[in-house]
Amino acid sequence: MIEITADAEAIIKGAILSFVATVNEDGTPNLSPKASLTVRNGKLYFADIASPGTLRNLNANAAVEINVVDVFLRRGYRFRGKAFILPPDGDEYSTIADWVRISNGPEYPVEHVVRIDVTSMSSLLSPAHIFAEPPRSQDEIQSTYRRKYGMRLTGE
Template identity: 75%
Template sequence: MIEINADVEAIIKEAILSFVATVNEDGTPSLSPKASLTVRNGVLYFADIASPQTIRNLRRNPAVEINVVDIFQRRGYRFKGRALILPPGDDEYLTIADWVQATNGLEYPVDHVAKIETTLITPLLSPAHVFADPPRSQDEIRITYYRKYGVKHIGE
């Protein structure tokens, strides 16, 4: 398993929304948004709050890919690996469930927690990073996309 470093963890926290891809029974892809992706002790986890198809798919085929991109930094990461569905009452399950409910409120049910055995992490960079000539700084990219999305950064 590949351990998650500080930059990856920071992107996950800042981006908030990630997308989890699994494989349906008929072999077609299934993509599910998650706002519960988190890192604990260098390991990825997400909670199943309202994604029964994701859990069914992972029980049958634990292959998973997760993408997380900070829309303002225009960068993120792709994770490939295998998911383990943790049983309720497991210490790791409780840690993630407690975090989800502390963050979102007790009305958010945590039906399952998936622990990801990460086998590959690759950076995702938008063309804003790759093709700009001359290259732009991360701050320039961030400011450009705050404007593009009509977001006023608190620091401005």
């Protein structure tokens, strides 16, 4: 199993939204947005708040891929691994479920908590990092995309 790096954890926290890919029974892909992806003790977790298709797929086939990209930094990570649906009476489940409720409100139903045992992790880079000549700094890229999306940093 691969431990999640500090940089990957920072991207997950900054991006907030990630996408979890599973495989439907007929072999077609299922992509589900998640705002609950988090890292605890070097492991990935997400909460099932409203994703019955994702859980149905994981019960049949535990293979999963998660992509997370910070739209302003124009970089992120791809995680592949095996999903484990945790029992609701365990410590891992409680830690993640409590975090979701504290972060979003007690009305959020945490139907399940899923731990991902990551087998591979790779960087995702936008062409903004790859093709710019001369190469642009991370600050330049972030500033460009904040302007593009109409966002300002504090003090701008």
